[in-house]
Amino acid sequence: MSFLIAIVGRPNVGKSRLFNRLSQTGDAIVHDFEGVTRDRQYADGKWYDNRYTVIDTGGFVPEAEEPMLRQMRNQAQLAMDEADLIVFLLDGRDGILPADREIAQMLRQATKPVLFAVNKIDSPVNPERHIGEFYELGTELYPISAEHGHGVAQLMDEVCSHI
Numbered sequence: 379m380s381f382l383i384a385i386v387g388r389p390n391v392g393k394s395r396l397f398n399r400l401s402q403t404g405d406a407i408v409h410d411f412e413g414v415t416r417d418r419q420y421a422d423g424k425w426y427d428n429r430y431t432v433i434d435t436g437g438f439v440p441e442a443e444e445p446m447l448r449q450m451r452n453q454a455q456l457a458m459d460e461a462d463l464i465v466f467l468l469d470g471r472d473g474i475l476p477a478d479r480e481i482a483q484m485l486r487q488a489t490k491p492v493l494f495a496v497n498k499i500d501s502p503v504n505p506e507r508h509i510g511e512f513y514e515l516g517t518e519l520y521p522i523s524a525e526h527g528h529g530v531a532q533l534m535d536e537v538c539s540h541i
């Protein structure tokens with residue numbers, strides 16, 4: 379197993395889409411509704427000469443007894459224990475929701491790098507303009523479009539600087 383990158387975040391922010399983009403196996407199932415990714419998925423990928431394994435923490439199971447927030451906390455904890463680097467994914471269309479604040483708070487305890495990426499910034503023009511409210515989280519931000527690929531290079535260059 380190579381350098382482990384975990385993608386964490388609320389359901390439907392685009393984790394599986396990003397996982398799919400970062401892995402080269404095409405194994406991830408990406409659907410237009412929440413909760414499709416039942417389990418953690420692992421896939422190998424590479425960015426230029428840097429090899430890594432990416433984890434889609436997926437995880438949210440709608441019919442499970444545990445509430446969503448508890449499942450997300452577990453996923454974040456697992457990522458902090460297991461991964462070498464965490465990509466915390468936010469939804470640029472939703473803005474910051476309470477669950478995001480909670481996970482952000484947890485990730486402050488992480489002893490590994492945590493990169494905050496704001497997804498669904500589909501316009502390649504001046505992406506920073508669309509993520510203003512997220513700066514209150516007090517960290518550097520990476521605007522991306524997992525769907526179209528914008529910003530992913532900047533994010534991955536930073537990821538790879540830690541490999």
Ligand code: GDP
Pocket residue numbers: 387388389390391392393394395396408409410411412413415436497498499500522523524525526
């Ligand atoms: P997950 O629950 O976090 O794994 O989210 P998914 O990857 O399943 O994506 C949830 C929804 O967001 C799907 O309808 C995706 O097509 C959509 N989505 C993901 N990334 C983007 C993006 O960059 N832009 C837009 N517009 N939609 C996206």
Ligand code: MG
Pocket residue numbers: 393394395413414415436
């Ligand atoms: Mg998913």
